[in-house]
Amino acid sequence: MEACNREGSRNVKLVLEYDGTRYCGFQRQVGVPTIQAKLEAAIEAITKMYSHVTAAGRTDAGAHAIGQVVNFRTCSGMSAEKFVPALNSVLPRDIRIISSEEVPWEFHARYDARWKTYEYSIDTRRVPSVFTRNFTYHLSIPLDLEEMRIAAGFLVGIHDFRSFVSSGGSAKTFTRNVRGLEIKTCDDPILRILVEADGFLYNMVRIVVGTLLEVGRGKIASEDVRYIRDAGDRRLAGPTAPARGLCLIRVEYGNDSNLQ
Amino acid sequence: MEACNREGSRNVKLVLEYDGTRYCGFQRQVGVPTIQAKLEAAIEAITKMYSHVTAAGRTDAGAHAIGQVVNFRTCSGMSAEKFVPALNSVLPRDIRIISSEEVPWEFHARYDARWKTYEYSIDTRRVPSVFTRNFTYHLSIPLDLEEMRIAAGFLVGIHDFRSFVSSGGSAKTFTRNVRGLEIKTCDDPILRILVEADGFLYNMVRIVVGTLLEVGRGKIASEDVRYIRDAGDRRLAGPTAPARGLCLIRVEYGNDSNLQ
Numbered sequence: 001m002e003a004c005n006r007e008g009s010r011n012v013k014l015v016l017e018y019d020g021t022r023y024c025g026f027q028r029q030v031g032v033p034t035i036q037a038k039l040e041a042a043i044e045a046i047t048k049m050y051s052h053v054t055a056a057g058r059t060d061a062g063a064h065a066i067g068q069v070v071n072f073r074t075c076s077g078m079s080a081e082k083f084v085p086a087l088n089s090v091l092p093r094d095i096r097i098i099s100s101e102e103v104p105w106e107f108h109a110r111y112d113a114r115w116k117t118y119e120y121s122i123d124t125r126r127v128p129s130v131f132t133r134n135f136t137y138h139l140s141i142p143l144d145l146e147e148m149r150i151a152a153g154f155l156v157g158i159h160d161f162r163s164f165v166s167s168g169g170s171a172k173t174f175t176r177n178v179r180g181l182e183i184k185t186c187d188d189p190i191l192r193i194l195v196e197a198d199g200f201l202y203n204m205v206r207i208v209v210g211t212l213l214e215v216g217r218g219k220i221a222s223e224d225v226r227y228i229r230d231a232g233d234r235r236l237a238g239p240t241a242p243a244r245g246l247c248l249i250r251v252e253y254g255n256d257s258n259l260q
Numbered sequence: 261m262e263a264c265n266r267e268g269s270r271n272v273k274l275v276l277e278y279d280g281t282r283y284c285g286f287q288r289q290v291g292v293p294t295i296q297a298k299l300e301a302a303i304e305a306i307t308k309m310y311s312h313v314t315a316a317g318r319t320d321a322g323a324h325a326i327g328q329v330v331n332f333r334t335c336s337g338m339s340a341e342k343f344v345p346a347l348n349s350v351l352p353r354d355i356r357i358i359s360s361e362e363v364p365w366e367f368h369a370r371y372d373a374r375w376k377t378y379e380y381s382i383d384t385r386r387v388p389s390v391f392t393r394n395f396t397y398h399l400s401i402p403l404d405l406e407e408m409r410i411a412a413g414f415l416v417g418i419h420d421f422r423s424f425v426s427s428g429g430s431a432k433t434f435t436r437n438v439r440g441l442e443i444k445t446c447d448d449p450i451l452r453i454l455v456e457a458d459g460f461l462y463n464m465v466r467i468v469v470g471t472l473l474e475v476g477r478g479k480i481a482s483e484d485v486r487y488i489r490d491a492g493d494r495r496l497a498g499p500t501a502p503a504r505g506l507c508l509i510r511v512e513y514g515n516d517s518n519l520q
Contacts, residue, residue, distance in 0.1 A: 019390040064391075088387065096387045127348065127356045130279040131324075135391060 009075045013103040017066040019094040021134040025061040047076035056109045056251040062243035067250040071109040115252040120209045122191040137245035143216030150222040151215040152181040162232045169202025211238035269335045273363040277326040279354040281394040285321040307336035316373045316511040322503035327510040331369040375512040380469045382451040397505035403476030411475040411485040412441040422492045429462025471498035
């Protein structure tokens with residue numbers, strides 16, 4: 001139920017970050033804590049009206065965000081910028097609003113998203129750091145980064161990614177445009193895998209990462225990733241890497257500056 | 261009660277890190293979770309014998325460590341190096357053993373420590389990062405770093421630090437040698453204050469930081485810190501900064517390589 005119709009209501013865009021450790025993902029589910037439920041409760045506490053929140057990316061249970069984008073419509077008279085301090089004053093400390101602005105009424109955080117970037121972090125220390133334990137996957141084995149980069153090359157571009165999707169997703173098409181897939185070691189000992197695409201299938205980043213890690217440890221040959229991609233068979237790809245290493249970094253919108 | 265006497269027993273030194281968020285400090289207290297209690301329970305689970313654990317620094321409730329050093333004596337036949345995987349297999353994920361080695365029987369983690377370094381981290385972002393929220397103090401106001409550095413200069417050297425101690429400590433003398441007190445902004449937006457000394461009084465780092473922050477915001481003049489230092493009066497110094505920004509970084513021992 002939307003609290004108000006187009007007349008007299010505004011569309012507010014928020015950029016937020018969260019530590020997803022203690023949440024069952026973004027999307028509202030009955031009886032379990034979710035980011036969406038916390039956000040909607042906070043908006044209702046501030047505006048005294050229910051607003052449905054739409055997210056650019058419905059992150060998994062235990063996954064994180066530093067640049068999630070959401071929008072909601074409200075008839076609250078509060079200026080859009082005020083939602084940053086107001087919502088932060090009622091949200092739990094593991095969810096923070098970074099910015100808020102009024103956007104055109106038609107703006108939709110998910111449908112209008114043009115590019116999304118996820119980062120997957122792997123702690124390669126022998127003993128995992130206590131400080132990043134909830135934000136990384138700990139894997140302390142030698143990885144052949146050169147082979148991983150060759151394999152990653154086969155996944156860049158416009159492809160059918162049905163080999164890299166878990167069952168249970170709602171996607172009707174499996175073609176996605178992966179604009180970048182970068183394996184970064186600049187701030188050793190955390191290995192970071194950045195994936196940028198026009199959209200992602202259910203668990204796609206985690207399966208791509210799981211597959212690249214199999215290549216890194218020599219279980220899958222880098223050149224086989226091309227065939228895995230083309231086979232359209234989930235069973236050929238690697239395992240789904242744990243959610244805690246995953247973070248939604250950035251969402252890009254069109255050239256219209258109001259939608260940036 | 262020590263489980264065994266000098267004959268047949270060995271002295272084991274551990275370097276460990278911990279996220280102190282959910283602990284009431286290092287030191288064992290009845291009825292509350294502490295790092296010492298978790299460590300002693302883990303050692304007992306592995307060796308089937310109680311060993312008392314002695315730490316270089318008894319960190320406060322909510323404070324952290326990346327280079328805490330402890331020692332304990334045991335008659336366990338396990339080789340010292342094996343304690344890393346063995347203890348990590350039973351310890352909670354927010355406490356990790358980084359290294360272990362056998363040291364001379366006389367080695368005492370606290371009495372033999374020559375230099376200790378603490379780091380205090382301040383998140384200066386307007387909205388605090390969810391990822392460092394438990395490891396930093398959030399303070400988003402303009403700070404005059406030049407004035408803070410001038411003030412810090414008055415606290416370097418051999419001084420009586422009784423203006424910078426909370427009541428309740430066990431120290432008999434208040435003279436300490438502060439070898440370094442550095443205010444680092446290299447990895448903005450986290451401001452880091454590093455304090456290196458031959459020993460620390462109860463809450464000394466947190467009161468020094470609280471005082472420097474008062475200087476930074478213009479509440480205390482930098483040159484007054486010299487008089488605050490010499491007055492020997494806790495009421496003149498700034499407030500005690502929150503424990504969650506504090507981390508024991510490093511403990512240095514004598515030149516004997518066995519004690520490093």
